[in-house]
Amino acid sequence: MAFLPPWACILAGCFSVSLAEASNLSALYPPLWKESPRQFSDYRVENGKYVIDPWVYPERMGMYKILLNQTARYFEKFAPENEQNILWGLPLQHGWQYSTGRLADPSQRTDCGYESGDHMCISVDSWWADINYFLSVLPFLAAVDSGIMGISSDQVMILPPPKDQTKFCLTAATCQSSFPRTMRKWNAFYQHMQLPSSSFEDLMKYLWAAHTSTLEDHDERFDDRFKYYSTAEAYFGRSWIVDVGYIAASLFPTTLIRAHEFGKVLPPRMLVNGDKAPYISDFTELQNNVLFGLNLLRELDDATGSWSLTIWKILMKTQDARKLLLELLEEVLKNHNPTYLGND
Secondary structure, three states: OOOOOHHHHHHHHHHOOOOOOOOOHHHHOOOOOOOOOOOHHHOEEEOOEEEEOOOEHHHHHHHHHHHHHHHHHHHOOOOHHHOOOHHHHHHHHHHHHHHOOOOOOOOOOOOEOOOOOEOOEOOOOOHHHHHHHHHHHHHHHHHHHHOOOOOOHHHEEEOOOOOOHHHOOOOHHHHHHHOHHHHHHHHHHHHHHOOOOOOHHHHHHHHHHHHHHHHHHOOOOOHHHHHHOOHHHHHHHHHHHHHHHHHHHOOOOOOHHHHHHHHHOOOOOOOOOOOOOOOOOOOOHHHHHHHHHHHHHHHHHHHOOOHHHHHHHHHOOOHHHHHHHHHHHHHHHHHHOOOOOOOO
């Protein structure tokens, strides 16, 4: 472990996950997973097309659920019950956004997303919701376009948001036209996934390449939304975009158990002015340390002009280094998290 730079430990809370088997995997599913559509016929049909409103939480989650179901057969060689499907990270991240209030209208001009109002609504004014749109619609439409979903692209209709419609692509064709590089990477992931010879390691490389490309396309696209947020939340959002690059370089395996553990160490609510990690009173010690680390990592990246990321990518090139990092970080989680799944 001596060859890893000291700041690698900044990532400790983020990467630490359990390798233990959960006795009931369904308990790890994101909020309202059971209530979300599991097949295309669960959506309404209009003029022979399945109509999906990604601005309603269960309907966007349903896109993930169908994607997980349709890709399950390609991951059964790694583990039973679809636990090793690396697409789990997407719906679990979306579920964390929902449960922490990050999909609600941050301007508070409407009741969209609030428990006392339209709590299933996803606000187009939410920075988190807008970024997540492309991490749901793009992989979904790419999967349809690749042929693994059992329907053709012209059988799906994605509804636009109530405003800023020109900022969002709605079909496979318009998404490919607007974001050709990213759509090619999602398609490459699905094509490689279907190969009998595909390895778990290679699938992670393809997935993270598509994921980071998606974020790069929209890095500053919705920065105007930050005016509705506290300084602390806006800073965390910007830090998150930077931090994902480091997570991706380590090829973090976004399987069900690992991604579930990941979500437990992230901020459990929206940050407000006055929140300063690691001294937020209603956060656990680990949540405080993780938030502090994520923000510190962004500061390091800014200070070095992203040279720190370049160095990190070099260190993470070998499988042995990535394995060693995960072992180190799991040990950190065991020592700091009483609900760690691997504890007796």
